Amino acid sequence: MAGTVAFVVTGVLAVAHKGIDLFSATVMGIITAVGGGTMRDMILDVPIFWSIDQNYIWVSIIASIAAFYSSSAFSQKKVNKMMLILDAAGISLFGIEAVDKVWGLGFGIPLAPVLLGVLTAIGGGLIRDVLADRQTLLMSRTLYAIPVLLGCVFFVMILTYLPDYNLAGALIGVLIIFGIRLTAIQKNLTVPDWIYLKI
Amino acid sequence: MAGTVAFVVTGVLAVAHKGIDLFSATVMGIITAVGGGTMRDMILDVPIFWSIDQNYIWVSIIASIAAFYSSSAFSQKKVNKMMLILDAAGISLFGIEAVDKVWGLGFGIPLAPVLLGVLTAIGGGLIRDVLADRQTLLMSRTLYAIPVLLGCVFFVMILTYLPDYNLAGALIGVLIIFGIRLTAIQKNLTVPDWIYLKI
Amino acid sequence: MAGTVAFVVTGVLAVAHKGIDLFSATVMGIITAVGGGTMRDMILDVPIFWSIDQNYIWVSIIASIAAFYSSSAFSQKKVNKMMLILDAAGISLFGIEAVDKVWGLGFGIPLAPVLLGVLTAIGGGLIRDVLADRQTLLMSRTLYAIPVLLGCVFFVMILTYLPDYNLAGALIGVLIIFGIRLTAIQKNLTVPDWIYLKI
Numbered sequence: 001m002a003g004t005v006a007f008v009v010t011g012v013l014a015v016a017h018k019g020i021d022l023f024s025a026t027v028m029g030i031i032t033a034v035g036g037g038t039m040r041d042m043i044l045d046v047p048i049f050w051s052i053d054q055n056y057i058w059v060s061i062i063a064s065i066a067a068f069y070s071s072s073a074f075s076q077k078k079v080n081k082m083m084l085i086l087d088a089a090g091i092s093l094f095g096i097e098a099v100d101k102v103w104g105l106g107f108g109i110p111l112a113p114v115l116l117g118v119l120t121a122i123g124g125g126l127i128r129d130v131l132a133d134r135q136t137l138l139m140s141r142t143l144y145a146i147p148v149l150l151g152c153v154f155f156v157m158i159l160t161y162l163p164d165y166n167l168a169g170a171l172i173g174v175l176i177i178f179g180i181r182l183t184a185i186q187k188n189l190t191v192p193d194w195i196y197l198k199i
Numbered sequence: 200m201a202g203t204v205a206f207v208v209t210g211v212l213a214v215a216h217k218g219i220d221l222f223s224a225t226v227m228g229i230i231t232a233v234g235g236g237t238m239r240d241m242i243l244d245v246p247i248f249w250s251i252d253q254n255y256i257w258v259s260i261i262a263s264i265a266a267f268y269s270s271s272a273f274s275q276k277k278v279n280k281m282m283l284i285l286d287a288a289g290i291s292l293f294g295i296e297a298v299d300k301v302w303g304l305g306f307g308i309p310l311a312p313v314l315l316g317v318l319t320a321i322g323g324g325l326i327r328d329v330l331a332d333r334q335t336l337l338m339s340r341t342l343y344a345i346p347v348l349l350g351c352v353f354f355v356m357i358l359t360y361l362p363d364y365n366l367a368g369a370l371i372g373v374l375i376i377f378g379i380r381l382t383a384i385q386k387n388l389t390v391p392d393w394i395y396l397k398i
Numbered sequence: 399m400a401g402t403v404a405f406v407v408t409g410v411l412a413v414a415h416k417g418i419d420l421f422s423a424t425v426m427g428i429i430t431a432v433g434g435g436t437m438r439d440m441i442l443d444v445p446i447f448w449s450i451d452q453n454y455i456w457v458s459i460i461a462s463i464a465a466f467y468s469s470s471a472f473s474q475k476k477v478n479k480m481m482l483i484l485d486a487a488g489i490s491l492f493g494i495e496a497v498d499k500v501w502g503l504g505f506g507i508p509l510a511p512v513l514l515g516v517l518t519a520i521g522g523g524l525i526r527d528v529l530a531d532r533q534t535l536l537m538s539r540t541l542y543a544i545p546v547l548l549g550c551v552f553f554v555m556i557l558t559y560l561p562d563y564n565l566a567g568a569l570i571g572v573l574i575i576f577g578i579r580l581t582a583i584q585k586n587l588t589v590p591d592w593i594y595l596k597i
Contacts, residue, residue, distance in 0.1 A: 015338070019397035021390040023345045024337040030314075038242065043436065043446055048242055051307035057314065068396055108449035115428075115455070126529065131325065131335050136529050138422040139413070146421045191419040197466055198417035214537070218596035220589040222544045223536040229513075237441065247441055250506035256513065267595055330524060330534050 003090030004056055007033040007124060008063035010087045013080075014125075015132045016071050028128050029064030030057060036123030040098055040116045044107055084185050092177035095121035095148045096170050099155050110156050117152035118145060141191045143184035151177035202292045203255055205285030206232040206323060207262035212282065213324075214331045215270050227327050228263030229256060235322030239297055239315045243306055283384050291376035294320035294347045295369050298354050309355050316351035317344060340390045342383035350376035399457055401491045404484030405431040405522060406461035411481065412523075413530045414469050426526050427462030428455065434521030438496055438514045442505055482583050490575035493519035493546045494568050497553050508554050515550035516543060539589045541582035549575035 011032025012025045020028070034050050034057065041048045050056040073079055098120035102113040122137065122145050129136040137144050151173040158169025183189060210231025211224045219227070233249050233256065240247045249255040272278055297319035301312040321336065321344050328335040336343050350372040357368025382388060409430025410423045418426070432448050432455065439446045448454040471477055496518035500511040520535065520543050527534040535542050549571040556567030581587060 016396055018338060019340075019395070020338065021340065021345070021396070022394035023348060023390075025396065027317075027337060027344075042241055042440055043449075045244070045443065045445070047244070048307075051242075051311055054307055054310045057310045071396060108446075108452055111452045111455045112449055118425075130329055130528055131337055133332075133334060133338065135531060138425060138529055139416060139418065139531065141417075141419065145425075146419070149421060191421075195420035196417070197414055197419070197423065197469060215595055217537060218539075218594070219537065220539065220544070220595070221593035222547060222589075224595065226516075226536060226543075241440055244443070246443070247506075250441075250510055253506055253509045256509045270595060329528055330536055332531075332533060332537065 001059055003093045004033045004059050005063045006083060006086030006090045008060050009067045010083055011128050012064055012067040013071060014128065018132060022068050025068045026061055026064040030060040032124045032128045033060045034124065035127045036120040039123050040120045043116065044105060088178055088181040091121040091148055092174040095152050095177060096155055096173045099152050100170060103159050110160060113156050114152045118148050121148045143189045143191055147177045147180035200258055201285065202289030203232045203258050204262045205282060205289045207259050208266045208282055209286045210327050211263055211266040212270060213327065217331060221267050224267045225260055225263040229259040231323045231327045232259045233323060234326045235319040238322050239319045242315065243304060284381065287377055287380040290320040290347055291373040294351050294376060295354055295372045298351050299369060302358050309359060312355050313351045317347050320347045342388045342390055346376045346379035401488030402431045402454055402457050403461045404481060404488040406458050407465045407481055408485045409526050410462055410465040411469060412526065416530060420466050423466045424459055424462040428458040430522045430526045431458045432522060433525045434518040437521050438518045441514065442503060486576055486579040489519040489546055490572040493550050493575060494553055494571045497550050498568060501557055508558060511554050512550045516546050519546045541587045541589055545575045545578035
C-alpha cells in the first residue's frame with residue numbers, strides 16, 4: 001500500500017507542471033498505481049486485482065486528491081527526493097510480488113514471470129507518460145527499469161534453483177532493486193555507455 | 200448506435216486536419232467508437248461486445264467512409280456543433296450503459312462500475328489521440344470527462360440506495376452528463392480554477 | 399520466426415537514432431514482435447501465444463541484443479532495405495496466420511478475423527511508436543497497412559466462399575500483402591490521392 005501511495009503521488013506530480021484538473025490528476029494517479037498490475041492480470045487472464053480488493057482504488061483516489069491539494073509541498077526538493085525513494089520501494093515490491101504471482105500460476109515459466117514483473121513495476125508509469133505526452137522512461141537514460149529487471153531475474157533464478165529459499169530470495173530481490181535504484185537517485189547514475197546506443 | 204456514429208465522425212474529423220488516408224481514418228473511427236468498450240470487456244473478462252454484435256463495426260466502417268468523403272461539410276461551424284452535441288449524447292449513453300453492464304455482473308461494486316463507465320465513454324478517444332499524437336483530453340481544460348464521472352456516480356448511488364428506481368436513475372444519469380456537456384459546449388465552459396492546478 | 403526476427407530488428411532500428419539503452423531496445427524489440435499478437439489473444443480471450451511457446455520471446459531477446467550491437471551494419475542502405483523486405487514478409491505471415499487463428503475459433507466472423515489480422519500485423523509497431531514518441535504509421539502516407547487489409551480481406555473471402563481452397567487462399571493472401579508491400583518499397587509508393595484527405 002505504501003508503494004501504491006508513492007506511485008500515485010509521483011504520478012500526480014509528474015503531470016502537475018503541465019496544468020491538470022483534479023479529475024485528470026486522479027485518473028493519472030490511479031493509472032500510475034494500478035495500470036501495470038491491470039495489464040499483468042489481463043495477460044494472465046485472472047480477475048483484475050483491484051476488482052477483488054477495491055482498497056487499491058480507494059487509496060489511489062484519496063492519495064491523488066491529497067497530492068493534488070498539497071502539491072506545492074512536493075515541489076520542494078527534499079520532499080521530492082523522499083517521493084523518489086518511496087517510488088523506488090514501490091517498484092521493488094510491485095516487481096517481486098508480480099514475479100511471485102506469475103510463478104505461482106505456472107504461467108510461461110521462466111520468462112513470463114520476469115517480463116510481467118517488469119511490466120507490473122513500470123507499466124503504469126508508461127501509460128501515464130503516453131497519456132500526458134511525456135517522454136517515457138524507456139527513452140531516458142535514467143537507471144530505472146534495469147534494476148527491476150535484475151531483481152526479477154535474481155528472484156526467478158532462486159525460485160528455479162533454490163526453491164526452498166524463496167522467501168529469502170524475494171527479500172534479496174526487493175533489496176537488489178531498491179538498493180540499485182537508491183544509489184542511482186543519490187549519485188544521479190545513468191545507464192552506462194557500453195549498453196547505450198545512439199546512431 | 201447514434202452514439203457510435205457520432206463517435207466515429209468526431210474520431211475521423213479529429214485527425215483529418217493532420218492528413219490521413221481512408222484506411223487510417225476508418226481505423227481511427229472504429230477505435231474511437233469501440234475502443235473504450237473493448238477495454239472494458241477485456242477488464243471484465245467477458246466476450247468483447249462487437250464480437251457478438253458485429254453491427255457496431257459495420258456501422259463504424261460505413262460512418263468512417265461517409266465522414267471521410269464528406270468531411271468538407273463537417274468543417275462548417277454549424278455541422279461541427281451538431282457533431283459535438285451528438286458526441287455528448289454518445290458519452291452519456293455509453294457511460295451509463297457501461298455502469299449498468301458492470302453492475303449487472305457484480306464486478307468490483309461500487310467502484311468498478313464508475314471507473315469502467317468513464318473508461319467506456321472516454322477510452323476510445325484517448326487511444327485515438329495517442330495514436331494520432333494529439334493532446335489527450337485528460338491534459339485539456341475542456342469540461343468533458345467530469346460530467347461523465349458525475350452521471351456515473353449518480354447512477355451508482357441510485358443502484359445502491361434506490362434500486363427500485365434504476366430505470367429513472369439511468370435516465371437522469373444520462374441527462375446529467377448530456378446536460379452539463381451541452382452547457383459546456385454552448386457557453387465554452389472549462390474546468391473551474393479551484394479544481395485546476397499548474398505548478 | 400523469420401518474421402519475428404525481422405520485426406525485432408526493425409523495432410530496435412526504429413528507435414536507435416533517438417538514443418536507447420540495451421534494456422529499452424530489447425523491450426522495444428519484444429513489443430514490436432509480440433505486441434500485436436498479444437492484443438489479439440487478449441481480445442480472443444485465449445492463452446497468450448508466447449506463454450505457450452516461449453521461443454518467441456527468446457528469439458526476440460537474442461535478436462534484440464544482436465541488433466543492438468550490430469546496428470552500425472544496419473544503418474547501411476543495403477542492409478536496411480533487406481530488413482524492410484523481411485519486415486514485409488513478417489506482416490504478411492503474421493496477418494494471414496492471425497486470420498486463420500481467429501477464423502478457426504469462430505470469433506466474430508467475418509469482420510473480426512480481418513480486424514485482428516491487421517491488428518496482429520501492425521499492432522506491435524503502433525505500441526512501439528507510441529512509447530518512443532514516433533509518428534505512428536497510421537499518420538504517415540507509407541503504403542503499409544492497406545496491403546495487410548487487402549490480403550486479409552482476400553483470405554476471409556476465400557474461407558467464406560471457397561473453403562476447400564483455404565491453403566491456396568492463405569498462400570495467395572501472403573503473396574498479395576508481400577507483393578504490394580515489396581512494390582511500395584522498391585518504387586517508394588505512397589497512399590494515392592483519392593483515398594487521402596487533408597482538411
